[in-house]
Amino acid sequence: GENVEQHPSTLSVQEGDSAVIKCTYSDSASNYFPWYKQELGKGPQLIIDIRSNVGEKKDQRIAVTLNKTAKHFSLHITETQPEDSAVYFCAASDTGRRALTFGSGTRLQVQP
């Protein structure tokens, strides 16, 4: 089955700096890669996703890049704000047929 590894486990940045979280996956059949933000006691919220037919996608301060050859994808958050502080999870699946396999999560702390 799919295995998703995520790094780093914790990340502390100053407000206004950029944050980068990286994930690798093992199953070449995976072609859907979402990123979720989870706040304490709540369910995961989709913040951005990418499918394997594109290499990069951007939505305001958030961007995701995908390298299919190397089987890794990354989340980039620019101009971080204290409200960006949360746990971020990457995930992978194949055309929506399987359940998502999640990475281990990254706890992002943005220092004001």
Next chain:
Amino acid sequence: GAVVSQHPSRVICKSGTSVKIECRSLDFQATTMFWYRQFPKQSLMLMATSNEGSKATYEQGVEKDKFLINHASLTLSTLTVTSAHPEDSSFYICSARNDGINYGYTFGSGTRLTVV
């Protein structure tokens, strides 16, 4: 946007009793729903895949007789934790896969189960 409603948000029950958690897709049809469990400071672990009108598929190590799943309609799946024990205390989260063209996975807000 796609919304998944999960209830209750938190529940406390006594050991040996059963608890039912509901997961509803409010504005889309979901042939397939997923149930995850999340322990503190850990990732989401898939428990089972629920398909409308058929039996659920459980992940290895998940007891099907303990975690009963029913997916009787295209918008509702339920998870019943039977004969709950303190070790079943966890955060349970459902996810519905949108049957529409732009498929995606929408998550419920989670249920905090505490067994005392």
